[in-house]
Amino acid sequence: MMTNDSQLPNPPHIQADSMLARRFGRETVNYFSSSPLNRLSFLRTDHAFLSAALKHPSTRFVLMKDLAPLTKTPTEPYYAKYEEIRKMVPETIYDKSEEDIIKEYDSRKTTASPIFLGLDETQTQDGLAWKIYSGTPYFALDVTPRHSEEQQANSRAVISDLEAKGLTFLQGRTIMSFPASEAAIYAQARALIDWNTRNTFCGTCGHPTISVNSGTKRACPPSDAALVEQGKPATRPPCNTRTTISNLSFPRTDPTIIVAVVSADAKRILLGRGKRFPPYFYSTLAGFIEPAESVEDAVRREVWEEAGVTLSRVVIHSSQPWPYPANLMIGAIAQVSDPAHEKINLEHDPELEDARWFEFAEVEEALKTGTSVLGAAPGPEYKEGALRLPPATAIANQLIRAAINLEFLGGENGPKM
Numbered sequence: 001m002m003t004n005d006s007q008l009p010n011p012p013h014i015q016a017d018s019m020l021a022r023r024f025g026r027e028t029v030n031y032f033s034s035s036p037l038n039r040l041s042f043l044r045t046d047h048a049f050l051s052a053a054l055k056h057p058s059t060r061f062v063l064m065k066d067l068a069p070l071t072k073t074p075t076e077p078y079y080a081k082y083e084e085i086r087k088m089v090p091e092t093i094y095d096k097s098e099e100d101i102i103k104e105y106d107s108r109k110t111t112a113s114p115i116f117l118g119l120d121e122t123q124t125q126d127g128l129a130w131k132i133y134s135g136t137p138y139f140a141l142d143v144t145p146r147h148s149e150e151q152q153a154n155s156r157a158v159i160s161d162l163e164a165k166g167l168t169f170l171q172g173r174t175i176m177s178f179p180a181s182e183a184a185i186y187a188q189a190r191a192l193i194d195w196n197t198r199n200t201f202c203g204t205c206g207h208p209t210i211s212v213n214s215g216t217k218r219a220c221p222p223s224d225a226a227l228v229e230q231g232k233p234a235t236r237p238p239c240n241t242r243t244t245i246s247n248l249s250f251p252r253t254d255p256t257i258i259v260a261v262v263s264a265d266a267k268r269i270l271l272g273r274g275k276r277f278p279p280y281f282y283s284t285l286a287g288f289i290e291p292a293e294s295v296e297d298a299v300r301r302e303v304w305e306e307a308g309v310t311l312s313r314v315v316i317h318s319s320q321p322w323p324y325p326a327n328l329m330i331g332a333i334a335q336v337s338d339p340a341h342e343k344i345n346l347e348h349d350p351e352l353e354d355a356r357w358f359e360f361a362e363v364e365e366a367l368k369t370g371t372s373v374l375g376a377a378p379g380p381e382y383k384e385g386a387l388r389l390p391p392a393t394a395i396a397n398q399l400i401r402a403a404i405n406l407e408f409l410g411g412e413n414g415p416k417m
Contacts (some may be wrong), residue, residue, distance in 0.1 A: 007393050009034035009180040012158055028402070030320035030331075031176065033394035037138055037183035044116055045214040049130055051094040054114060055082055056128045060141045062117070062189040063162070068169035069144075069186055070162060071083060075177045077186060078167050085141055087154045088112040098219075106417050107220035109230075110147035112155070115140040115192045115215025117185065140189035140215070142197065150203030174324055176373055176393045183393075187323040192216065195251045203248040205239040206256035217249055251349060257298045258286035258395055260307060260317075260403035261331040264339045268365055269403050271319045271389075272355040280373065281388040282356070284396040286329070299332050307355040308345025312337035317402055320395040331395045333403050359402045362367045362387055 011034045014027045016137065021027070043049045053059060060079035063070040070078045082089075087111055096104075119128070119135035127136045143159055145152040178186055192215055202220040207219040221235040241249050261270035261284075271282035273276045287302035296314040303309050311334045320329040338341050344355050366387040367368050372378045373391050382388070390396040 006184055007031060007176075007180050007183070009184070017403045021379055028318035028331075028398050030318055030329075030395045030398060031318070032108065032182060032183050032187040032321045035118070035188060036120050036122060036181045037185060037188070038121050038133070038135070039118040040116075040133060041216070043130075043133075043178055044216055045098060047094040049066065050099070050116060050214055051091075052130065053116065053128055054089070054139065056121070056126045056137060057081075057370045059137040059139065061085055061114070062138065063143050064140070064187060064190065064193050065142075065144050065159060065169045067190060067194060067412065068171050069175065069190070071170045072167060074076075075179070077178055077182050078162075079138075080141075082163070082336075084145070084162065085112075085158055087157050088143065089141065090149070102210065102212065102219050102221045103223070104225070105223065106211055106333060108148070108226045110151050112151060112210040113196065113215055114141070115189070115196070115211075117188055117192075126368060138185060142193045143275060144197075161168060174373070176391070177231035184321075187321055191321075191323040192251060194323070198325075199248075202241060204241050204246070205237055207236055207239070211222065213391060216251060219249065226327045237350055240408055244288035253321075253328050254326060255295075256296060256322070256327045256329050257289055257295060257302060257332060258284050258329050259299045259303060259314070259334050259400065260284050260396075261303055261307075261311065262403050264336045266335070267399065268357040268359055270303075270307060270344075270355060270357055271363075271400075272307060272352040274351075275353045276374075278388070280356070280370075280385060281374070282354075283390050284399050285352075285355075286396075289330075294372045295332065296328050299334055305333065306346075306350040307353050308343065308348060309336060309355075310341035311335065312341075317399055318395065328345070329395050358387060363389070363400060363404055367397070367401065 008211060009029045011029060012194060014029055041291050055314055056092045058081055062077065063080050072078050074141045087407045092110065116144060117138040119133060119137055119139055121135035122250045124134045143155050145155040176311040194209055199218050200209060201207065202275040205220060207220060209220050220239045222236055222238055222242060227233055228234050235253045238247065272285050273282050285303055286307050295316060303311055313335040314332050317333050319331060342357065346352055348357060366389045369381040370378045370386055370388040372388065378388055
């Protein structure tokens with residue numbers, strides 16, 4: 001059974017024929033990935049380009065308030081034009097170089113900082129042309145009222161104007177209702193806005209930071225004009241983030257493993273229940289990768305800690321960016337080599353409420369009738385009491401499909417998912 005969920009990405013490269021595709025099969029592309037935007041990261045310091053992109057008529061802005069995206073409907077994000085956010089972002093914002101902005105830093109004066117996401121090069125008609133690049137520019141902007149009184153007033157005015165048009169900021173801990181291409185743009189915007197919000201102070205010296213590189217770096221200025229008014233020297237204490245490459249200055253991505261575990265006889269799959277899952281809902285096991293740990297070692301450790309099961313071979317399957325807040329889910333398929341290693345023990349790490357081995361046939365049925373996001377009901381064909389699983393937009397679903405397809409494990413027979 002192949003999923004035909006229209007929300008899944010379908011980029012051209014996964015249809016292309018190649019030696020690797022013939023050897024390993026078609027690439028699995030997960031929800032939140034395969035953005036249509038060319039990020040053009042090398043142009044993030046080019047203020048002439050950013051100024052042109054900011055004000056271009058085709059430019060679109062992803063707006064968020066308290067990390068809730070502005071939408072027309074729960075399945076349709078709203079992209080603002082520059083005229084709609086002009087009160088928050090002056091036309092002159094890129095007139096000075098980053099060097100001068102940092103040099104003239106004054107913590108009393110704040111303004112909203114647009115984040116350049118990239119160009120959609122498929123939308124070239126009436127788009128921005130810059131050197132050899134052309135397309136529709138995308139920015140993200142946090143409209144949450146914060147910082148100086150002037151900035152807060154401007155934010156509230158923009159929010160009021162937008163909500164007067166019938167637009168709403170979509171609330172939800174995990175939003176997975178957008179079409180695939182829109183979801184990838186949303187994921188990038190949310191992760192970067194969240195990172196900037198969390199890092200307004202330097203993690204080394206504790207002083208306020210400033211957004212540079214069009215929202216993809218935080219700088220710790222060497223001076224602050226506001227200190228002079230307090231009768232202090234404008235120069236701030238030394239900070240090593242100014243003299244070395246510092247992870248504190250750039251956005252983080254925290255790697256997490258997630259794994260579908262197959263039994264030694266390749267007829268069952270190990271699934272676990274979180275303590276907050278709805279009744280009958282199970283999923284694959286997951287956990288953070290620790291320092292100085294390989295992906296494969298993290299998979300074996302997490303499965304043993306959470307379920308007491310000892311794994312042998314681990315194969316990396318696919319990955320999924322997860323912007324809640326900034327994770328990269330690295331998906332794997334793993335197998336137990338000896339039935340003696342399949343005994344479940346939940347006494348090591350009490351994270352799971354339950355873990356069980358499920359026959360492939362039961363899992364197949366759940367994939368057909370029992371999938372849903374957390375908090376939503378499964379489809380009308382679901383029978384109460386049957387197994388429930390995550391939706392196709394979750395990498396867990398894709399891993400389960402791959403695991404019960406014995407062709408992935410080198411078998412000749414088995415379900416064709």
